[in-house]
Amino acid sequence: MINLLRILKFGVKNFFRNIWLSTAATSIMILTIFTVSVLVMLNLVGAMAVETVKEKVDISIYLQPDATDSQINQVKNKLLSLPEVKSIDYTSKDEALKEFQREHKENDLILSSILELDENPLQPTLTVKARYPEDYAVIADIINVDEYKTIISKIDFDDNKEVINRLTDLTGTLRRVGIGLSAIFGLVVVLVVYNTIRLTIYTQKYEIRIMKLVGATNNFVRLPFIVEGIIYGLVGSIGAFAILYPLVEYFSPFVSNFLGEQSVDMLAYFSEHIAVIFLMEIAAGVLLGVVSSLLAVRRYVKSI
Amino acid sequence: MPESKKNQSRSDQGKPIVEFINVSKIYDKYRQEVVALEDISFKIDKGEFVSIVGRSGTGKSTIVKLMIAEEKATKGGVKVLDWDLNKIRDRRVPEFRRQLGVVFQDYKLLTRKTVYENVAYAMVVSGQSIAKIKRTVPQVLDLVGLKDKGRRFPKELSGGEQQRTAIARALVHRPELLVADEMTGELDVLYAWEIMEILLKINQMGTTVIIATHDRDIVNKINKRVITLEEGKIIRDQKKGDYLL
Numbered sequence: 202m203i204n205l206l207r208i209l210k211f212g213v214k215n216f217f218r219n220i221w222l223s224t225a226a227t228s229i230m231i232l233t234i235f236t237v238s239v240l241v242m243l244n245l246v247g248a249m250a251v252e253t254v255k256e257k258v259d260i261s262i263y264l265q266p267d268a269t270d271s272q273i274n275q276v277k278n279k280l281l282s283l284p285e286v287k288s289i290d291y292t293s294k295d296e297a298l299k300e301f302q303r304e305h306k307e308n309d310l311i312l313s314s315i316l317e318l319d320e321n322p323l324q325p326t327l328t329v330k331a332r333y334p335e336d337y338a339v340i341a342d343i344i345n346v347d348e349y350k351t352i353i354s355k356i357d358f359d360d361n362k363e364v365i366n367r368l369t370d371l372t373g374t375l376r377r378v379g380i381g382l383s384a385i386f387g388l389v390v391v392l393v394v395y396n397t398i399r400l401t402i403y404t405q406k407y408e409i410r411i412m413k414l415v416g417a418t419n420n421f422v423r424l425p426f427i428v429e430g431i432i433y434g435l436v437g438s439i440g441a442f443a444i445l446y447p448l449v450e451y452f453s454p455f456v457s458n459f460l461g462e463q464s465v466d467m468l469a470y471f472s473e474h475i476a477v478i479f480l481m482e483i484a485a486g487v488l489l490g491v492v493s494s495l496l497a498v499r500r501y502v503k504s505i
Numbered sequence: 506m507p508e509s510k511k512n513q514s515r516s517d518q519g520k521p522i523v524e525f526i527n528v529s530k531i532y533d534k535y536r537q538e539v540v541a542l543e544d545i546s547f548k549i550d551k552g553e554f555v556s557i558v559g560r561s562g563t564g565k566s567t568i569v570k571l572m573i574a575e576e577k578a579t580k581g582g583v584k585v586l587d588w589d590l591n592k593i594r595d596r597r598v599p600e601f602r603r604q605l606g607v608v609f610q611d612y613k614l615l616t617r618k619t620v621y622e623n624v625a626y627a628m629v630v631s632g633q634s635i636a637k638i639k640r641t642v643p644q645v646l647d648l649v650g651l652k653d654k655g656r657r658f659p660k661e662l663s664g665g666e667q668q669r670t671a672i673a674r675a676l677v678h679r680p681e682l683l684v685a686d687e688m689t690g691e692l693d694v695l696y697a698w699e700i701m702e703i704l705l706k707i708n709q710m711g712t713t714v715i716i717a718t719h720d721r722d723i724v725n726k727i728n729k730r731v732i733t734l735e736e737g738k739i740i741r742d743q744k745k746g747d748y749l750l
């Protein structure tokens with residue numbers, strides 16, 4: 202326990218010994234974690250946008266008003282047997298009417314005119330959702346055959362293929378660029394922290410020699426440098442988070458407007474996952490710090 | 506711990522505390538070989554006071570470095586406090602170092618720490634409790650006569666006082682063996698004699714003391730065992746010797 206405290210103290214001392222260098226290393230760490238966080242956020246927004254658009258896509262199959270239950274079931278079962286289909290929602294004539302009434306309850310003219318008819322003129326509908334956007338065309342083709350011509354009056358689908366493809370491409374590119382950039386930044390930060398700690402080790406050469414000669418435990422010689430690395434990681438990730446939060450707050454409405462989707466709410470997502478995001482940043486920072494310092498310590502402390 | 510058990514049996518059987526068996530040390534620097542020690546053998550028993558003497562560059566410091574596992578022998582066996590230093594593992598070296606005290610030729614004091622802090626440092630970095638540090642440091646400072654100088658920095662001390670600080674630091678682990686390189690080297694006679702009296706006192710308290718020096722007057726005066734080196738070889742080993750060169 203006392204040892205741990207002392208090691209922490211020595212580590213903090215190391216951090217402040219070369220304050221300009223430490224500041225530089227910390228800044229690079231902040232920059233890296235911030236960049237990686239932004240890239241991850243962008244990927245998330247992209248994925249969210251794709252999801253929202255995908256959610257909106259479906260096929261509406263309008264059935265003949267006089268289609269029997271068994272005919273309807275026939276179509277239903279056929280659809281359910283397709284692996285491409287994710288879900289089916291059936292709206293009966295009555296339900297369609299109720300929906301119609303609800304939608305037009307302000308418009309007496311329309312309401313009364315439809316009620317005047319003896320028979321409910323609305324069609325029962327099957328709303329089909331596919332697992333993947335590219336499956337909609339396939340499903341439509343399968344249903345659009347002579348066998349069902351007598352049951353189905355109209356197949357209506359707007360697959361938003363263009364939009365979805367563009368979004369998917371965009372998120373794909375974003376992810377690749379993100380991974381590439383993150384790797385580069387990660388490498389840079391490891392190099393910078395590694396060299397900073399190497400320099401601390403070098404400036405402490407004399408102390409380290411004495412420590413070893415008077416019987417310091419190995420932990421005591423090595424761990425302060427690891428602690429120094431952890432400090433770069435901690436300060437870096439807290440700094441990055443402190444920049445990220447206001448930026449998300451500021452840009453979130455713009456992103457929603459840009460996508461024309463109020464459901465893509467970055468700020469809400471951020472706030473909801475704030476603990477996870479914060480912890481992930483800290484974990485990433487500490488990991489980078491520990492890896493860099495371990496490399497430096499393994500390479501340089503032994504040879505002193 | 507097997508080592509401490511062995512320690513016990515050693516003192517019973519009168520096994521040596523330091524043993525060099527046909528040791529050679531060849532430094533290999535910039536592809537130029539320097540033979541520092543050549544086929545050296547000697548034993549030192551518990552409780553002895555031994556001076557290793559010889560001219561500059563004859564290998565005194567090399568013997569000390571081999572004894573404290575700072576260097577490894579090129580040939581032969583080195584055994585200290587029942588540790589076989591040819592085979593000692595890196596991660597056990599700290600444990601070994603805490604069983605002996607070393608005073609270096611250049612003292613190796615930290616200039617930005619006070620006398621007290623320098624002495625306490627050895628205990629701090631080897632994980633001793635604060636209570637123990639507070640108890641031990643004043644005791645050893647008292648032993649070397651630096652009780653009132655704990656707050657001074659090394660540069661505010663005389664050479665002899667710096668050396669005494671180094672001795673105090675070497676004593677904090679209560680070692681069975683104290684090894685001092687080039688004691689009294691650049692000090693004037695009076696200071697040198699003060700240092701020697703401290704070492705004799707420590708020896709009387711039961712610690713084995715080994716010193717390397719080229720101060721002939723002092724060695725002759727104390728009338729203890731002398732191992733004389735010349736060009737990396739032992740040319741004399743006298744029980745109650747003097748330094749003739």
Ligand SMILES: Nc1ncnc2c1ncn2[C@@H]1O[C@H](COP(=O)(O)OP(=O)(O)OP(=O)(O)O)[C@@H](O)[C@H]1O
Pocket residue numbers: 532533534539540541559560561562563564565566567568610687719
């Ligand atoms: N690290 C080293 N690399 C190469 N040669 C060395 C090294 N250390 C010592 N030597 C050489 O080994 C020989 C013995 O040196 P050592 O330091 O043991 O002598 P010494 O008896 O302690 O001398 P002094 O009285 O001046 O301290 C010398 O020739 C020296 O130059």
Ligand SMILES: [Mg+2]
Pocket residue numbers: 565566567610686687
């Ligand atoms: Mg020497």
